[in-house]
Amino acid sequence: MKLPTTEDRDPLSIGLSTRPDEEILALLLQRQRDALTATEAAIPQITRAAEALRKAAQAGRKIGYAGAGSAGLTALADCLELPGTFGFPPERLRMLFAGGAENLLHLAGSHEDNEETGYRDFQASGLGEGDILIGVSASGTTPFTLGTFRAARQSGTVTIALANNPDTPLLRIADNPVFLNTPPEIVAGSTRLGAASAQKAALNMISTLVALRLGHAVRGHMVNLVADNDKLRQRAQRILQDLTGCAAEAAEEKLVLADGRVKIAALMILEDLDAEGAAQLLSANDGNLRPFL
Template identity: 70%
Template structure:
């Protein structure tokens, strides 16, 4: 019987229990590294998916994520991190997770098979023709995730499918198919290992590329962050000093006057503007600080 890669057993991982701890750990790490290479092989597909994500973000569209189990958790992480890291508006982010928030503590597998819930969750998401849905499923066959993608296609929502098995329904259904051809897992079927590492890498690559294109990441800094705690305030001050050459005190004052918004504070310092004028000037350039540097 031929098994899909995500369910197959890795011959190199048989007999690990008889080996010393550090040798076992070294093997697990090496298999993770091999899995990550799948993201390199999928670079053209990831670039195409990022272009769709960029178009939606630049036009004011919403970004949705769909998934179940560990793949859904990987999608959820990306969704939750983008507002804080790159300033993607939280009110334009959506997460469709099998079983909903109440399933995050138990990860009951039964919800993965609920096609009706995938359809219903999409309908309630408010995603439409200007938006994009990123669906993640290691197997590429998860019923919940597939039904969400099918509903998205029917609604004219652009879809990105990320899977670790070739020639699977998710990759056939999605507008943009990203195959992460990872090897069999150290523990057969445990796709929270190599498959999830490759998924996370692909999502990181996509979102960071989009942030760069939108001007949310400039000169290696996350300039679209809003400094709302002490760690971020100190980071924001360092960013302002690096971008404008100002003193620590000037950075702190500008940041406070700008309500913690790094781009606004930077433009105030660079062009000697007040808050309102800096905001209007940024708006004229689609929020991109790069032309002023």
């Protein structure tokens, strides 16, 4: 019986432990490159997924992620990073992880086997019509994730699926399937290696493209960040100086008045407004700073 790619064994793994360390590491790195090549081949599908996410984000809809095990951790990382990098409101994010938060330390595998749990977790999430659910499953057959997608379809939630096996149930049920054709793993079935690298790259591409289209990333800067620690305050000050040409002192002053919100501070400088006026002007332009630069 032919095994799914994510369970198959890489022929080059046989006898690998007898080879020098440098050769083993070189092969591991090559398989990471192969995973990224698979991601490149999926760019047309990734483009469609990003457009679906852009529409939902621009309409003020919620974004959910679903997954189990290592694929769930990859989804969780993207979910957690959206607010800090691109200023996406945390209250509009949902994470459906098999087994819940208490399963994060030990990753008990049994939680992913229950499709009904995924269905119920979706129903409890508050996701609904017009929202987005992004499911990540290397095999494309994870029952928990399939349960969330079954509930999403019934609720009118748009779905994006990332999977590393072709023609799998998750890809078939998804509105926006993304097939990442990664090779077998050096350690068979350990999809936290190449498969996860492709998943992470694809998620990074989707969220970054959406941020660019929504004006949350401008001239290579994360302008939607909220500076709430010393590192981010220094970064925000540099961003303001680059975007507006102001002095460091002016950037620091406006950031304080804008409660660390870079876009607001930028408009205060560019349009000579107070924080309230800048916020109103930004809102009237869908939060996009780019027209004023």
